[in-house]
Amino acid sequence: MATAFAALADPHRRQILDLLRARERAVSELVDQLGLSQPGVSKHLRTLREADLVTVRHDAQRRWYGLCPEPLTEVDDWLAPYRAFWSDRLDALERHLEENPD
Amino acid sequence: MATAFAALADPHRRQILDLLRARERAVSELVDQLGLSQPGVSKHLRTLREADLVTVRHDAQRRWYGLCPEPLTEVDDWLAPYRAFWSDRLDALERHLEENPD
DNA sequence: ACTGAGGATGACCAATTGGTTATATAACTG
């Protein structure tokens, strides 16, 4: 439901995604890494689930959370025109430096 | 002070940035486009200012707001490793389709 | 100096957020 933008607003949630980028993680591992209470982490995971940014695999009592990066394309797409914008600025800077050595 | 991530969490603020991408805008113009009250828009503009995402040029009573895209590089940089991630998935899909025609 | 226009700020409000502790649920273990 929520957009990826809102999900990324919180640094702990970005940290979770960063951790999931390397491999799947059980909740307890995320708790250790984030230094939050277990329910605190579970709440962030719920937000990420609702934004479809993670998947869950059940294995006995454990839930293995994995990264699901697709919704990030929304952010990437939104960013695209701006990217052109700032590379223009860098290009202009480079041209300026070339034309005005030292 | 606030990060670009937090500033982008609100759709109205993203809309403001989108409008500023085309050209500078006075506050009254943004008010018309967003359909919010003038103070409401001013509050969003303050947030964007504090995230260094906009610049203000004073011209008599008017404030001309302009885009300042640099802080978006933080988002772009964070996104970079994920970009590789989902293009991998697309590549895998393409390989799968090539190796299994129809 | 007065007036009006353009914006910012203050005060307020309901809803949401990010965290907590306590409790519930579900699955393995003896």
Next chain:
DNA sequence: CAGTTATATAACCAATTGGTCATCCTCAGT
């Protein structure tokens, strides 16, 4: 079945958010 482990949910709380209306400030024109 009783106990333990892993996670989710409930209840609660203070702080923040996104919006409003009313007011203030600054500048231009008269």
